[in-house]
Structures are given as structure tokens and as C-alpha cells.
Amino acid sequence: MLHQFEGLHKLWDTPTNLDYLNKLTKLDLLVIDDFGLMDLDLDKCRDLFEVLDTRDGRKSTVVISQFPVSTWFDMFADNTYADACLTRITDKHHTYRLEMNGINMRETE
Structure with missing residues (x-):
């Protein structure tokens, strides 16, 4: 899901982007999968913050990552956005945290 943020900064103040952000805000459940596979430049930081901030305490958001939470801060290009987003996550x-360790189910035997 995070790849959906790729082009949002190009549309930032356009009706298309605002409509898209409103849709993400209104979803009962938003799943952000593979968090951390790409670094978050300043535009992606802002987009992620906008989505998380509008959903905070109102709607459910699931963040899935292969990386430990302790490494997430360094994925953000901006420390202020890192603090703001990670506080909300x-x-x-408001959160439940599940950490799972085990075999990779995608690997074949």
C-alpha cells in the first residue's frame, strides 16, 4: 500500500489528491504493507503523516513490516515527521503490537 504514496506529492494541492486522501481517511481499515521497503523522502513523509493524522483515533490502520519497530525512525528523511508518524503508529x-518470528512462508521446501 505504501507505494500508493509515490505519486501523491505530484498532486498535492489538486482535487484528485484531496479526493484520494479523503478516501484513505474514510476507509474503516487501512493496511500499509511492506512498510520500510523504501525510504520516505520529504514528500512521502508529509503524505504518510496526513493520512495517519486524519485517521488517528478514528479509524483502524494496520502497519506490516519485515523490519523491527526500533529501525523505523531511520526510514524517514525528516526527524519531525518521523516523530509525528511513529507516535501515531x-x-x-491506541495500538496493539504483534511481533512475529518464524520461517518465511514464501520459501519453498
Whole structure:
């Protein structure tokens, strides 16, 4: 899902982007899969923050990553956005955290 943020910055103040952000905000459940596979430049930081901020405490968001949460801060190009986004993702009052270790189910025997 995070790849959907790739082009948002090009449309930032356009009705198309605002419509798209509104749709992401209104979803009952938003799944951000493969978080951390790409670094978040400043535009992606802003887009992710906008989505997370408007959903915070109102709608459910699931973030899936192969990387430990302790490494997520370094994926952001901007420390302020990193703090703001990670606070919303990891806030102990609104989140459940599951850490799983095991075999890669995509690997064949």
C-alpha cells in the first residue's frame, strides 16, 4: 500500500489528491504493507503523516513490516515527521503490537 504514496506529492494541492486522501481517511481499515521497503523522502513523509493524522483515533490502520519497530525512525528523511508518524503508529493508548518470528512462508521446501 505504501507505494500508493509515490505519486501523491505530484498532486498535492489538486482535487484528485484531496479526493484520494479523503478516501484513505474514510476507509474503516487501512493496511500499509511492506512498510520500510523504501525510504520516505520529504514528500512521502508529509503524505504518510496526513493520512495517519486524519485517521488517528478514528479509524483502524494496520502497519506490516519485515523490519523491527526500533529501525523505523531511520526510514524517514525528516526527524519531525518521523516523530509525528511513529507516535501515531505506536501510541500505546491506541495500538496493539504483534511481533512475529518464524520461517518465511514464501520459501519453498
